[in-house]
Amino acid sequence: MRSIGSPRLKAATLATMLVAVLVNFGCETVTQQPRATGRDGEITVVIDSVNWAGDVGDAIRETLGGYIETLPAPESMFDLIRQDLTPQRFNRLKALKNVVFVAPLNDSTAESRFLRNAFSEEALSAIRENDGGVVLRDDPWRRMQKVYYVAADTPDDLAATIRESGPSMVRVFNEITRERTEIEMFSRGRQFEIEEQLMEKHGFAVNVQHDYVVAADTMEFVWLRRILSSDTWRSMFVHYVERGNPALLSQEWIIAHRDSLAKQYMQGNVGGWVQTDVRRPLTYEQIEIDGRFVVETRGLWQMVGPDQQGNTVQYGMGGPFVNYAIYDEESSRIYMLDGMVFAPGYSKRDFLRQLEVISHTFRTQNDTANENDVVASADLPTETSGS
Numbered sequence: 400m401r402s403i404g405s406p407r408l409k410a411a412t413l414a415t416m417l418v419a420v421l422v423n424f425g426c427e428t429v430t431q432q433p434r435a436t437g438r439d440g441e442i443t444v445v446i447d448s449v450n451w452a453g454d455v456g457d458a459i460r461e462t463l464g465g466y467i468e469t470l471p472a473p474e475s476m477f478d479l480i481r482q483d484l485t486p487q488r489f490n491r492l493k494a495l496k497n498v499v500f501v502a503p504l505n506d507s508t509a510e511s512r513f514l515r516n517a518f519s520e521e522a523l524s525a526i527r528e529n530d531g532g533v534v535l536r537d538d539p540w541r542r543m544q545k546v547y548y549v550a551a552d553t554p555d556d557l558a559a560t561i562r563e564s565g566p567s568m569v570r571v572f573n574e575i576t577r578e579r580t581e582i583e584m585f586s587r588g589r590q591f592e593i594e595e596q597l598m599e600k601h602g603f604a605v606n607v608q609h610d611y612v613v614a615a616d617t618m619e620f621v622w623l624r625r626i627l628s629s630d631t632w633r634s635m636f637v638h639y640v641e642r643g644n645p646a647l648l649s650q651e652w653i654i655a656h657r658d659s660l661a662k663q664y665m666q667g668n669v670g671g672w673v674q675t676d677v678r679r680p681l682t683y684e685q686i687e688i689d690g691r692f693v694v695e696t697r698g699l700w701q702m703v704g705p706d707q708q709g710n711t712v713q714y715g716m717g718g719p720f721v722n723y724a725i726y727d728e729e730s731s732r733i734y735m736l737d738g739m740v741f742a743p744g745y746s747k748r749d750f751l752r753q754l755e756v757i758s759h760t761f762r763t764q765n766d767t768a769n770e771n772d773v774v775a776s777a778d779l780p781t782e783t784s785g786s
Contacts, residue, residue: 435496435541439576439583440749442477442497445484447508450554455501456481458558462565463499463572467748468680469697470719474748476569484509493540496579497572499547501561503554514550527552531560535571545575580749581756584608597621598764602730603637606760615664622664633750635738635757636660643733645726648694650683653724657737661700671704671714673739688725688759689766696722700739719747723758729765736761 502510531551738754
């Protein structure tokens with residue numbers, strides 16, 4: 400294990416390394432700093448050109464810049480921008496949202512010198528003993544900023560460290576990107592009235608962007624749409640099953656249930672309906688959102704319908720989707736949140752990320768009640784001695 404968080408390292412060594420980073424390149428007062436700048440889907444990689452062209456660069460491109468298999472056309476998880484480290488460029492780098500400093504410690508490049516100076520001698524020894532290390536800094540120079548230091552003694556160890564720690568780095572960048580995207584999405588306003596209606600009628604709500612409309616609202620199914628033009632839209636439906644059994648949340652049930660709902664409620668203008676495209680890869684991941692068990696499914700949807708002979712054929716429309724099957728223990732409900740994108744000729748990655756953001760704002764009546772209880776208890780007067 401090459402991550403600084405490896406169980407092979409003693410806790411004292413880990414603390415030393417983190418303190419070393421913060422002491423040698425001390426953080427400015429974050430509350431007084433402006434928000435970090437740059438594109439959300441972009442990571443600036445500070446690395447010399449030789450290592451970028453070799454195995455170290457390959458490891459970065461495979462992990463941080465790996466392709467998303469569940470989009471119609473290849474798109475990377477993040478766009479990677481390589482930069483050399485120069486005194487003139489350093490101040491610009493300090494303003495960016497996502498930055499990764501990468502270098503082998505035994506080199507003579509400016510990037511290597513920077514990382515050697517960032518760590519104490521004890522930390523450098525631990526990195527070498529562990530064949531590499533990764534340290535995350537939150538908001539070192541700007542608010543809403545993520546900066547990684549990735550170091551190893553040799554390029555080979557550095558590439559191995561990146562391949563091992565890359566997935567966890569991607570998760571961190573995805574989480575902060577969702578946070579920033581949420582702020583940007585709702586900066587132009589939210590439709591609180593719709594959210595309140597959802598909570599009153601169905602016992603759940605999600606944040607509703609200013610230009611979404613309610614396309615359908617039945618007993619256990621709500622469909623929200625954002626139609627930007629005749630050939631570009633985004634949509635999300637929320638469905639729930641009363642007295643749900645979490646054992647239902649298999650891959651087979653999720654796809655079958657999704658397709659059943661789409662065929663019933665999401666039909667096209669020419670008689671077709673939405674269906675999961677099982678010819679392309681689907682991904683399934685068990686995650687946790689706000690303490691709830693969730694199965695996240697990603698893939699492609701297509702519009703299908705009958706031909707003159709009554710056979711089901713593809714109608715030519717399609718795009719990516721992200722689906723969250725959630726078991727809510729307090730209400731004994733299974734919720735299904737499903738976001739779809741239709742945007743021919745456009746990049747789909749960031750559109751789909753916006754639907755992720757909406758899904759992550761999901762809350763129930765119980766959540767609201769619990770939050771109110773916490774606020775109320777915090778406002779209670781405390782007893783003092785002698786009262």
